Amino acid sequence: MKSDRSVHSEAGALAGVVPSVNLAAEPGRMDFYERARSCNLAPLWRVLHGLVTDQPAPRCVPALWRYAETRPYLMEACKLISAEEAERRVMVLENPGLPGESRITQSLFAGLQIILPGEVAPAHKHTASALRFIIEGHGAYTAVAGERTMMEPGDFVITPSMSWHDHGNEGDAPMIWLDGLDMHIVNLLCASFREGYPGRVHPLQRPEGSAAAEAGHNLLPVDTEYASQTSPIFNYPYRRTREALDQLARIRAADAWHAYKMKYINPVTGGWAMPTMSTWMQFIPAGFTTASYRSTDSAVFTVVEGSGSSRIGGEAFDWGPHDIFVAPSWVPHQHTASSDAVIFIYSDRVVQEKLDFWREHKAQP
Ligand code: GTQ
Ligand code: FE2
Numbered sequence: 001m002k003s004d005r006s007v008h009s010e011a012g013a014l015a016g017v018v019p020s021v022n023l024a025a026e027p028g029r030m031d032f033y034e035r036a037r038s039c040n041l042a043p044l045w046r047v048l049h050g051l052v053t054d055q056p057a058p059r060c061v062p063a064l065w066r067y068a069e070t071r072p073y074l075m076e077a078c079k080l081i082s083a084e085e086a087e088r089r090v091m092v093l094e095n096p097g098l099p100g101e102s103r104i105t106q107s108l109f110a111g112l113q114i115i116l117p118g119e120v121a122p123a124h125k126h127t128a129s130a131l132r133f134i135i136e137g138h139g140a141y142t143a144v145a146g147e148r149t150m151m152e153p154g155d156f157v158i159t160p161s162m163s164w165h166d167h168g169n170e171g172d173a174p175m176i177w178l179d180g181l182d183m184h185i186v187n188l189l190c191a192s193f194r195e196g197y198p199g200r201v202h203p204l205q206r207p208e209g210s211a212a213a214e215a216g217h218n219l220l221p222v223d224t225e226y227a228s229q230t231s232p233i234f235n236y237p238y239r240r241t242r243e244a245l246d247q248l249a250r251i252r253a254a255d256a257w258h259a260y261k262m263k264y265i266n267p268v269t270g271g272w273a274m275p276t277m278s279t280w281m282q283f284i285p286a287g288f289t290t291a292s293y294r295s296t297d298s299a300v301f302t303v304v305e306g307s308g309s310s311r312i313g314g315e316a317f318d319w320g321p322h323d324i325f326v327a328p329s330w331v332p333h334q335h336t337a338s339s340d341a342v343i344f345i346y347s348d349r350v351v352q353e354k355l356d357f358w359r360e361h362k363a364q365p
Pocket of ligand 1: 088090111113126130165179181
């Protein structure tokens, strides 16, 4: 893109040039372009259709990270650096179309974090919100704003914007989870702040289970104001999510495009659980193939249970437990489960909906 904006681009690099522009006449305009550039001015007609594209033109590509391949790198990282030295010992899932940018999609971050028994990831806070989707291990907690939650595989845990958080492993095995963050959205808008806590961990201020007691039962304490746009539910435990999908599958037929897909909601508003990242859990029964679907939100899929394959654009990806894959914006995708499959999904749909950008297309099955 950078070279497209240069006055010195060859015609071939002028990807965004308006088609009605007579390229043969362009050399005669170069002197004008050069002088304009010295005044920080540039001709729109050479770049317009690259800026305002006919349809989404994601640079991120369909990709899959096999857990059997990524896990050894996490274990190796543990030999090379402590959680404390790293602040967060995370291996970033980098989209092959966006190398070096710490992005799994253009708008979203994904990383696998590992913490060993006895380790602490020190307290800090930042504008970016985080979701944790627990992959493996027991006995580790995350603490947010003075309340701890123990993390179990399949749990979806929220770290809201600007709340103090630290993680610790009090178990006897490594704990691994997926971090999903919105910092690229925050940075697009140049709104990022970050602070380290003066101590290693933030003091505990509420008993474990407080958030669940207040907001986890379709009831809310009377006369309590909820100002935040983030769900007051801190941890959506897997046991209950799995049970919800199981019950849904008993009482209705599978949707052609989604099979069984439930969104995590904020009980205060009925809307998405987080203001910047939409989250779902999907159940695809063994033998079911979803019809081809596309939407403008790029999505990250983490397999919890079962195995199967997905067609994303022209490519096929086989997957099993803990594999992570990505479907870029507007790329058609469909899934086939070879055994009962449960998949956690997050995307930037909630942001697009707020801005009236979001679109979907369901191909007729
Ligand atoms: O655990 O607080 O993967 O702040 C990236 C940034 C994890 C965290 C990440 C973070 C964290
Ligand atoms: Fe953090």
